[in-house]
Amino acid sequence: MNSLPRIRLEKRLDTPRWLGIATPVFSVLAALLVIALIFGLLGVNPLIAYARIFTGAFGSLYGLSETVTKAIPLMLAGVGLAVAFRTRVYNIGAEGQLLIGAICATGVALFVPGIPDGLRLPAMFGAGALGGALWALIPAVLKARLRIDEVLTSLMTVYIASELVNHLVYGPWKGPGEWGFPYTDKFPLAAQIPRIGITRVHYPTLILALLAAVLAYILVQRTRWGFEIRVTGENPEAARYAGMNYLRTVMLVMALSGALAGIAGVGEVAGIHYRLRYPQGISPGYGFTAIIVAWLARLNPLGVILTSLLIGGLLVGGDAIQLAMGLPSATVYLFNGMILLFVLGGDLFTRYRIRMEFPGRTVVTPVRLEQEEVG
Amino acid sequence: MPDATVPAVEMRGIVKRFPGVLANDHVDLTVRAGEIHALLGENGAGKTTLMNILYGIYHPDEGEIFVKGQRVHIRSPRDAIRLGIGMVHQQFRLVPSHTVLENVVLGLPGNFFFPERAARRRVQEFAQQYGLHVDPDARIWQLSAGEQQRVEIIKALYRGADILILDEPTSMLTPREIEELMSIVRRMADEGHTVVFITHKLDEVFAVSDRVTVLRQGRVIATRETAHTDKRELARLMVGRDVLFRLEKHPVAIGSTALEVQDLHVRNDRGLPAVRGVSFSIAAGEILGIAGVAGNGQRELVEALAGLRPVEKGRVLLNGEDVTNRSPRALVQRGVCYVPGERIVGTVPNLSVAENLILKTYDQAPVCRGIFLDSRSVASHADSLIEQYAVATPSRETPLKLLSGGNIQRTILARETSGEPTLLMAAHPTSGLDVGATEYIRQVLLSQREKGTAILLVSEDLEEILQLSDRIAVMYNGELMGILPADQADLETIGMMMAGVHRTP
Incomplete structure (x- = not known):
């Protein structure tokens, strides 16, 4: 006799508004719970670990400033990805676009003479945005013209960009004054983004990131291009039927997300390192982490402001416990992976409702009926 | 042979609520053994919901079900199949790249090895017995809609169904295929099978059924012997008012x-x-x-x-x-305005009614000013079209997918003909x-x-x-x-x- 309750999924007709907020919150909580179990298996008290992460990320001025610093590239790239994913254009190559942005900024900083000091940084941001956008257009054109899946091509462009950086810093751009390290020379002062006090918060980039989030929100919700983006994302066939230009929309969102990732790259080389270095030295995978940031915000550009700070905090706090509690360096990736897993999985709850059903006591179950018939 | 005195299916007081909708409101339905019973009603009348309950896909909030005289609790399609109930859905559930035989056998318990010879023999028997002709080795994607439907019916029979539910079975078929389906259904009834035939087309009721139950807004309005009613009466029962046929x-x-x-x-x-x-x-x-x-x-x-x-x-x-x-x-x-044959082509189900109404004018004044959409103009445009074309929607902000097929079509027509x-x-x-x-x-x-x-x-x-x-x-x-x-x-x-x-x- 089968007496276990059954779990059934019923499709929701509509998603209540509160669920849209509750789902990411509970997804993060669920991820933290699983990670707590893993911490326990590693012999680390999860409560202490989480407390350290929290204080590491938000508990001191230093921690807070580092959190904001790491949130800047995540926010920039995350906003662009949120818009691209809304269009169902799956740009996985933000990391590569970020690196190209860094290369372009370095080129303008070190190798283009004759720019007045006051225009040096704007020129670098412009070049970085343009470079990132053009780099992103490679998979965009392949998708729109030849229907090649952008997930693969955009990912592959990351490795090309990464090798390009390696080539430059080990080869032609290797700085004579850098003692043989794979670095370019240090940027001149006019090519360094100013920071707040002794922190590493390069605030002009932060302002650009916040501006990007607000403008992207307005773009998607209030403009005719945003309408094209939403229609194309929801039903490409209807977009074509309505006379919308699919090619143009795909190129637009890819260029936009590439440009924002490129700006993030400018911020890293000109605001943090003041030089181009080997790829992992510029970005510890911000372009990939930004995918999580975008999904966690449920693809809302304004939400990205919050989620980039949260994930930035996890990166900082994760570093803190690695050092303090002797955890492996993969800890931060564990957080990223678990959160993405639960956020994507949690999406199920916005589309389906879960029902538990207990077998009734008074009714004849079909199993028993069959037995009666046989007997 | 089935016992004619015991109904094949009896549903009593079935209630099913969905958020905001009472899909089945104390529905009583008796299907006699060996009859073809038409379930007639407009879209959204609750026909499919009722049959999905019988097939174990949904669970009634209230009510009792008896199959062949036994009270049963059907918790899943597997239970329904065990009771001899089969259902052919409007959208077929077949694997396009597999063959007919593979689809027929797919999911049956106890087959580690593919029971090819037995399956082939039985499929051929069905072909002879009911006119369910289909090439057992053809791949599903090669078949017409009518042939795919036959595969679905064979699937149900293969699983021992003697009560067969057909949900709007003619909606994808050509006139010739409809003829063939009708004759298959009649032959199955002659052989003692019970058939529930869901439809909203009056002609089909008269072409095939012995009795007809009319549903409207989740309630049973009437059950009639098909021979003792006419098109006009059924239309009135179904719609709730007289219908112009001219x-x-x-x-x-x-x-x-x-x-x-x-x-x-x-x-x-x-x-x-x-x-x-x-x-x-x-x-x-x-x-x-x-x-x-x-x-x-x-x-x-x-x-x-x-x-x-x-x-x-x-x-x-x-x-x-x-x-x-x-x-x-x-x-x-x-x-040039175009109402496409497939409603999905002309709509964006997740966007609101208002947004669907500006699908083609979103870049023209007054809806669009410069690069911005004028939300006030979008709203007033939507309100006037909703009123003019009597689109039944809770509000202009309601996602289009929540509307019935008729109201979605009204929305499309409003957009296409309002210019x-x-x-x-x-x-x-x-x-x-x-x-x-x-x-x-x-x-x-x-x-x-x-x-x-x-x-x-x-x-x-x-x-x-x-x-x-x-x-x-x-x-x-x-x-x-x-x-x-x-x-x-x-x-x-x-x-x-x-x-x-x-x-x-």
Whole structure:
């Protein structure tokens, strides 16, 4: 006799508004719970670990400033990805676009003479945005013209960009004054983004990131291009039927997300390192982490402001416990992976409702009926 | 043989609530053993919900179910199958790249090895016994809709179903396939099977059923012996008011030529010629009906005229201007409106009713100012169309997917006809709609005609073509078999032309 309750999924007709907020919150909580179990298996008290992460990320001025610093590239790239994913254009190559942005900024900083000091940084941001956008257009054109899946091509462009950086810093751009390290020379002062006090918060980039989030929100919700983006994302066939230009929309969102990732790259080389270095030295995978940031915000550009700070905090706090509690360096990736897993999985709850059903006591179950018939 | 005194299925007091909807409101249904029982009702009347409960997909909030006299608790389709209940859904659940045999056996317990010989033998038996002819080795994607449906029926029989539920089984079929299905259903009933036949088409009730139960808004309105009722009574029971079967068609002064198509050639998705040298013209204030079995190039023709498919050869003139191979946008701006045959093509289900209403005007004043959408103008545009076309929606912000099929079609029609279209193309505009919505949609088309729009109507429904058109063309194998004035057209002539017989006027 089968007496276990059954779990059934019923499709929701509509998603209540509160669920849209509750789902990411509970997804993060669920991820933290699983990670707590893993911490326990590693012999680390999860409560202490989480407390350290929290204080590491938000508990001191230093921690807070580092959190904001790491949130800047995540926010920039995350906003662009949120818009691209809304269009169902799956740009996985933000990391590569970020690196190209860094290369372009370095080129303008070190190798283009004759720019007045006051225009040096704007020129670098412009070049970085343009470079990132053009780099992103490679998979965009392949998708729109030849229907090649952008997930693969955009990912592959990351490795090309990464090798390009390696080539430059080990080869032609290797700085004579850098003692043989794979670095370019240090940027001149006019090519360094100013920071707040002794922190590493390069605030002009932060302002650009916040501006990007607000403008992207307005773009998607209030403009005719945003309408094209939403229609194309929801039903490409209807977009074509309505006379919308699919090619143009795909190129637009890819260029936009590439440009924002490129700006993030400018911020890293000109605001943090003041030089181009080997790829992992510029970005510890911000372009990939930004995918999580975008999904966690449920693809809302304004939400990205919050989620980039949260994930930035996890990166900082994760570093803190690695050092303090002797955890492996993969800890931060564990957080990223678990959160993405639960956020994507949690999406199920916005589309389906879960029902538990207990077998009734008074009714004849079909199993028993069959037995009666046989007997 | 089934015991005729014990009903095959008895459902008592079934209640099923969905958020905001009472889908089944204390429904009582008795299906006698060995009968063909039609379940008639408009879309959203609760027919499919009721049968999904019987098949274990949904669970009733209240009520009791008896199968062959035994009270049962059906918790899943597996339970239903064990009780001898099979269901063929409107959307088939087959694996396209697998063969018929593989699909029939798929999911059955206890088969580690593929029981090929046994399966083949039984499929052949079904073919002989009920006329369920289908090649057991064909892959599903190679089969027509009618053949795929036979595979679904075979699947149910293979699992021992003696109570078979068919959910709107004719909606995807050609007239010939419908005939064949009806004969299969009758043979199954003769062999002692019980069939529940869900439909909203009155003709089908009379063609096949022994008894009919009418549902409206989740409630049982009446059960009748089919022999003791008529079309008018059933329509009234179903809709809740008298239904006009004749539409008022006023004479309209024919205007100048709006659309002229010269020797048009278009290819289909597979790159094969689908439209082969079609020429015709439509005047302002005229409805040209294109009859024919679906798949004879109608879709490719209309898509080419909407700019969605390249014209390979030939010319399209709109009010004298050559618009061959212009973009969809350019055609929209010239007043070409298109109600597509598949509703999903013309709508964005997750966006609101208001947003769906501006799908084609979102970049024009007053909806769009500069680069911004004017939300106030979007709202007032939506409110006036919702009122004018009586779209039943909780609000303009409601996602379109929550509306019924009829109201989605009203929304499309509102968007397409509210401007001043030069040319309105409507493909299968009433397919899948209930009697009330159908009547309304046809009236809108006629009133557009009176406003001087040239209308191209593509439909498989001959009654619709005859009722609305001024001239009738029949398309067969990518060619027009001839164009007749409506007053010279009769079913027999059109039927001949649909079968490929040329006719010169």
